[in-house]
Amino acid sequence: MTTARSTWVPGAAGSPYDVDNLPYGVFVHDDEPPRVGVRIGDQVVDLAPVAAGDMLEIGHVFEAPSLNPLLELGRPAWQSVRTWLTGLLTDEAERDLVEPHLVPVEEVTLRMPFEVADYVDFYCSLDHATNVGRIFRPDDEPLKPNWRHLPVGYHGRAGTVVVSGTAVRRPHGQRPESGGPPSFGPSRRLDIEAEVGFVVGAPTTIGTPVPVDGFADHVFGVTLLNDWSARDIQAWEYVPLGPFLGKSFATSVSGWVTPLDALAAARVDLPGQDPAPLPYLQVGPGAGLDLDIEVLLNGETVSRPPYASMYWSPAQMLAHLTVNGASLRTGDLFASGTVSGPERAQRGSFLELSWGGREPFGDGRTFLEDGDTVTLRATAPGTSGGRIALGEVTGTVLPA
Numbered sequence: 001m002t003t004a005r006s007t008w009v010p011g012a013a014g015s016p017y018d019v020d021n022l023p024y025g026v027f028v029h030d031d032e033p034p035r036v037g038v039r040i041g042d043q044v045v046d047l048a049p050v051a052a053g054d055m056l057e058i059g060h061v062f063e064a065p066s067l068n069p070l071l072e073l074g075r076p077a078w079q080s081v082r083t084w085l086t087g088l089l090t091d092e093a094e095r096d097l098v099e100p101h102l103v104p105v106e107e108v109t110l111r112m113p114f115e116v117a118d119y120v121d122f123y124c125s126l127d128h129a130t131n132v133g134r135i136f137r138p139d140d141e142p143l144k145p146n147w148r149h150l151p152v153g154y155h156g157r158a159g160t161v162v163v164s165g166t167a168v169r170r171p172h173g174q175r176p177e178s179g180g181p182p183s184f185g186p187s188r189r190l191d192i193e194a195e196v197g198f199v200v201g202a203p204t205t206i207g208t209p210v211p212v213d214g215f216a217d218h219v220f221g222v223t224l225l226n227d228w229s230a231r232d233i234q235a236w237e238y239v240p241l242g243p244f245l246g247k248s249f250a251t252s253v254s255g256w257v258t259p260l261d262a263l264a265a266a267r268v269d270l271p272g273q274d275p276a277p278l279p280y281l282q283v284g285p286g287a288g289l290d291l292d293i294e295v296l297l298n299g300e301t302v303s304r305p306p307y308a309s310m311y312w313s314p315a316q317m318l319a320h321l322t323v324n325g326a327s328l329r330t331g332d333l334f335a336s337g338t339v340s341g342p343e344r345a346q347r348g349s350f351l352e353l354s355w356g357g358r359e360p361f362g363d364g365r366t367f368l369e370d371g372d373t374v375t376l377r378a379t380a381p382g383t384s385g386g387r388i389a390l391g392e393v394t395g396t397v398l399p400a
């Protein structure tokens with residue numbers, strides 16, 4: 001797990017993309033076809049020719065324009081590839097093989113890193129769920145009776161998951177109007193949700209639930225995720241079946257997928273679950289993740305949501321998602337729900353930061369304006385003692 005060996009890649013040692021990180025993506029360089037790369041420092045390792053040169057048996061998976069062929073190989077292969085890569089990037093004797101295939105990260109364009117199969121979004125932050133309950137249903141208990149017994153979620157739209165950098169057009173829809181019927185037009189309450197996405201690699205067959213301790217056998221890695229949300233459309237449509245068109249127009253993910261093994265030192269205990277969940281949802285120590293997320297609006301930090309504050313763990317989300325026998329497919333994506341901590345400056349949506357639009361924040365902001373750019377970043381403890389970065393996810397709002 002821990003490696004004391006240092007990388008020979010210039011500038012990478014001690015950086016947020018040191019050899020203990022090694023996120024995967026799909027990149028395009030010049031006119032060449034898209035293929036799989038790994039980031040080290042400010043370079044991308046073009047894996048296909050390196051694997052061919054090293055006669056790696058499974059090297060063909062790096063020639064694909066998506067991570068899916070690698071994802072479906074399963075955890076033993078993911079671990080052996082990581083060990084191989086770590087050796088290549090730390091052993092000076094391998095430098096002649098690898099160095100010709102390093103591409104500066106500023107010269108590449110990242111594509112959508114995997115083909116999304118099914119997409120589920122959860123609602124796992126106690127602070128977020130409590131805030132939203134208070135804002136949307138001020139006369140009720142903020143948490144519904146089920147909330148502490150299961151990780152609440154809904155099925156989202158896989159086909160509109162886009163890679164970081166993709167512009168997002170303000171959606172049209174039905175907007176509630178006080179004292180009358182709804183109007184139709186561009187959303188007036190366009191928002192973000194700062195989330196973490198989990199990418200499923202190894203599939204299952206229908207009828208076989210994944211227990212909480214099977215999480216790492218099926219989940220390959222982590223992305224940052226922005227669940228763009230039209231709050232006016234959402235507030236009108238969501239009763240009684242949940243989010244629909246207020247969410248399905250776009251969901252952005254980072255171009256880099258951070259492998260779970262890179263987050264081994266980021267594992268922390270959950271804040272605590274009361275009442276104890278049913279046996280199929282019970283987890284031991286280290287089920288949470290210590291990720292420090294940052295939300296930037298047009299380059300200014302507006303929030304720092306702490307992932308360690310999440311009530312439900314990713315292993316519990318996966319166990320719940322499959323407990324009815326629903327199968328997993330390679331490329332399934334499930335997201336945590338908005339990450340919000342207990343402090344105002346830790347809220348992961350503008351809905352909460354502006355308290356339903358009633359309390360402007362920053363320089364008088366409530367919801368997103370056309371031309372706004374939102375960027376999510378995150379860091380985590382790395383296995384070598386420093387901090388590693390997750391790939392950022394950014395997007396700019398286009399007018400309706």
Ligand code: MN
Nearest residue numbers: 193227337338
């Ligand atoms: Mn969400």
